[in-house]
Structures are given as C-alpha cells and as structure tokens.
Amino acid sequence: MSEEATKHKTHPAPAWLTSDYVQEKLSICLKDKSLKLEKLSVEPIIANGGHYGSVMTRIHVEYTTKASKDVQATTFLSKTTFADKDPAGDVLIHYGVYTREMDMYEKILPQLADLVRNELKDPRKMFAATMNVDRERDSIIFEDLSLEHYTVADRRKKLDLEHTHLLLEKLAKFHAAGAVLAERQPGIFSKNYDRGFFNKHTRAYGPIMTNLLEALSRSLSSDPVLGQRYKAKIDLLVQRLMDYGERSTSINPGDFVTLAHGDLWTSNFMFQYDAKDGHPTNAIFIDFQFSVWNSPAIDLHYFFATSLQDNLRLERQTELVQFYYYKLVDALRKLKFSGRIPSLFEFQLQFRARGFYAVFCSLVFEPVMQYDGKENASIEQVLSNSESGMRFKDSVYESKAIKKKLSIILPFLDQLGLLDDM
Known part of the structure; x- marks a missing residue:
C-alpha cells in the first residue's frame, strides 16, 4: 500500500471478490479450465483522497494448471463502483x-x-489489457501494469x-x-x-x-x-x-x-x-x-x-x-x-x-x-x-x-x- 493510502481511510475490497470468483474469471481469461487457484490475497491500493471515482483493489494470485504443476504467481487490478x-x-x-x-x-x-x-x-x-468486465457488479479486472514497470x-x-x-x-x-x-x-x-x-x-x-x-x-x-x-x-x-x-x-x-x-x-x-x-x-x-x-x-x-x-x-x-x-x-x-x-x-x-x-x-x-x-x-x-x-x-x-x-x-x-x- 502506498504511503498516501495510509494517511486516509480506504474503501475495503469488494465482498464478492472471492477465490471461486477469481478462479472462474482467470480460467476464462487464460482459456484453461484446468486452472486451480492455490492462493488469493487482495488489498485496497488507493485511498479516498487518492481517487474520487471508484474503488481500486490489487489482486494477488497463485495458481496451477494441468499443463504446469509449478505454482505461477501474478497480480491484477480490480476497479469497481x-x-x-x-x-x-x-x-x-x-x-x-x-x-x-x-x-x-x-x-x-x-x-x-x-x-x-x-x-x-x-x-x-x-x-491496460482487460481480463474481465462484470456488468452485474459494475467491475473491471485488468492487468497490473506495474509488472511491466509502468x-x-x-x-x-x-x-x-x-x-x-x-x-x-x-x-x-x-x-x-x-x-x-x-x-x-x-x-x-x-x-x-x-x-x-x-x-x-x-x-x-x-x-x-x-x-x-x-x-x-x-x-x-x-x-x-x-x-x-x-x-x-x-x-x-x-x-x-x-x-x-x-x-x-x-x-x-x-x-x-x-x-x-x-x-x-x-x-x-x-x-x-x-x-x-x-x-x-x-x-x-x-x-x-x-x-x-x-x-x-x-x-x-x-x-x-x-x-x-x-x-x-x-x-x-x-x-x-x-x-x-x-x-x-x-x-x-x-x-x-x-x-x-x-x-x-x-x-x-x-x-x-x-x-x-x-x-x-x-x-x-x-x-x-x-x-x-x-x-x-x-x-x-x-x-x-x-x-x-x-x-x-x-x-x-x-x-x-x-x-x-x-x-x-x-x-x-x-x-x-x-x-x-x-
């Protein structure tokens, strides 16, 4: 979490952002039904004072697939109302x-x-590339550009x-x-x-x-x-x-x-x-x-x-x-x-x-x-x-x-x- 995010109250991560939800969306994005989510952690990344239009959450995931039993790790960003x-x-x-x-x-x-x-x-x-758009929840999950040093x-x-x-x-x-x-x-x-x-x-x-x-x-x-x-x-x-x-x-x-x-x-x-x-x-x-x-x-x-x-x-x-x-x-x-x-x-x-x-x-x-x-x-x-x-x-x-x-x-x-x- 940024220094700025520690100085103001943050919005909590959405309650619906569960392991089952993320596994489903990640499997669709990567076109691999064998994908299994091994670990999920989420954290708010922008405080009230840092962004006035939405709630931002960083999603950390670790997963395996049938093709690769080695655990792979990455992060995404979620933006919602x-x-x-x-x-x-x-x-x-x-x-x-x-x-x-x-x-x-x-x-x-x-x-x-x-x-x-x-x-x-x-x-x-x-x-940023889009991983998932969920109109029911007014949310977007997209790539974390910090992984490419943006x-x-x-x-x-x-x-x-x-x-x-x-x-x-x-x-x-x-x-x-x-x-x-x-x-x-x-x-x-x-x-x-x-x-x-x-x-x-x-x-x-x-x-x-x-x-x-x-x-x-x-x-x-x-x-x-x-x-x-x-x-x-x-x-x-x-x-x-x-x-x-x-x-x-x-x-x-x-x-x-x-x-x-x-x-x-x-x-x-x-x-x-x-x-x-x-x-x-x-x-x-x-x-x-x-x-x-x-x-x-x-x-x-x-x-x-x-x-x-x-x-x-x-x-x-x-x-x-x-x-x-x-x-x-x-x-x-x-x-x-x-x-x-x-x-x-x-x-x-x-x-x-x-x-x-x-x-x-x-x-x-x-x-x-x-x-x-x-x-x-x-x-x-x-x-x-x-x-x-x-x-x-x-x-x-x-x-x-x-x-x-x-x-x-x-x-x-x-x-x-x-x-x-x-």
Missing part, C-alpha cells in the same frame, strides 16, 4: 461513468489499440518537457484513432459519450465545484493582495461556473471533435522508462470514466492545468498545442481520415474557445489533486457542511504550495479574460 449509499456514487451515477468505462475497456480500447498498432505502426502499448508520475513535481512531448504524442494518436473509429463505425459514440464534467443532462458535479470555489473565496479573504484583486471575481464565478462550463464544452459548427479522455491528469496515465538511461519510452492511458465525444482541446486544457510544470504551462503552452497539432494531423492522414482537418490557426482558436476548462481545472480540481493535509479527503467531505467537511475544504487552499500556485495562476487566467463576465 463505490458501495451503495456512498455520496460519491450518488454523484457519479448521473454521468454513466461505470457503464461507459466498461464499454471502453470491453469494446472501444481494443479497437483503438489495433488502429494504432496496425495502421500507425506503433507497437507500443496504449492501454509508474505514475509524481503529481507534485509534475511533468517536464520530455514527458510532456511523449504524452502529447500518444494523446494525438488516441484522438486520431477515436475520430477514425467514429468515421468507420457511425454512431459508435452516440450513446453515453455526451456526459463529461459539464453537459446538458446533469449538474450533479455542481455542488462539488461551487463548494470548493467558495472555499477558495474564503481563503482569499485573508490574503490582502490576491483577495483585493480576485475575491469578487471568484464570488461571481461561483454563480456562473456551471453555465460557463457547459458553454466551454458546446460543440460548434466546424469544430474538430473526437473521443476525448476527459480526465487527463497525472494519476490517469503511466510511464515506462529505458532501463539504461532512465528516459521515458512509453506512456499509456488509464481511467476512462469520463471519456466523452468532444473537442480534443478539453483534454489539452485539463492536462496543461493539472500536470505540467508551471514554466511549460505559462511560457510554452501555445508551442505545445502546435506540437500536439502536428502529431494529430500526421496520425489522421496515416489513418486516411476523410473528415475536415482544421488548420493550425483554426485549431488554436478552438483551443482558446475552450479556455474556461482551464479555470475549473486550475482552481477546483488541481488544489484537491495536490492536497496533502491531515483531513480525510473524499467527495463526501466536499459535499458536507459539517465541521469536518468545512475544515477539509478550507484546508485544501491553505497549503503554502497552493497559495504560491494561486499567486501565479490567478493572474494568468485573469489576463486571458477567463475570470471576467463571459
């Missing part, structure tokens, strides 16, 4: 995230991987240019493959891929976002410099956040759209490194609960706001959009995409038009992602007006690191007009 009556589940159910992610792992990701491998001629892994980047140190370029290259291929898959199979993303964090169907995330913005406003009250300049703007933003968010994800005529990851930050991709010199050689994507049919610009804004080192985001953002754009165009052409490809100028405008996505990522999501305080971190705490809930929300904005970040990011967003009436 929160238990009944968990406040997080009450929010997420409105977004169809569990059904969507099961569809992604079972139907979509294998086809995208084939396009990248066979037509883009990139043999590198794109996603690791998650440090969410506090964030990404340097080398890691950023690699991630953008892989993201461009993911987006290109999604657009081509939709072109070849019309309607494949027409159901349940229209509910990102902002959408016309539900505002269930609204209280989460506005409660945190109100906590930001309270923190600015005690800051004589930032408070005077930005508190009034944040107070107005509390009232308009959901309207502006929905506007930022509206698809306009002429937009290039595709399958976006939807939740692209450091905990949702992993890197593999060269054993000799330590350079990153591959990046893979995980966690597809909020994958959505929309502009790829929402992924770029989310990624830049949550995962890049400050100098890259503040000084080289336009350059990085250009880098991504050329990779996207190259992949689309190799895949023989017949739709209209925007010019770089048009794509930069499309990116700017989605600029409000950077606001909620920077001021709401990233402070929570960076949280390292003593309070129990969970969606329940964000929603609660209890003493504990208020203490958690206020503590999110109290750290020196967040205060320093806000002193940089608030002026950056303000200069782009993203804190004014839009």
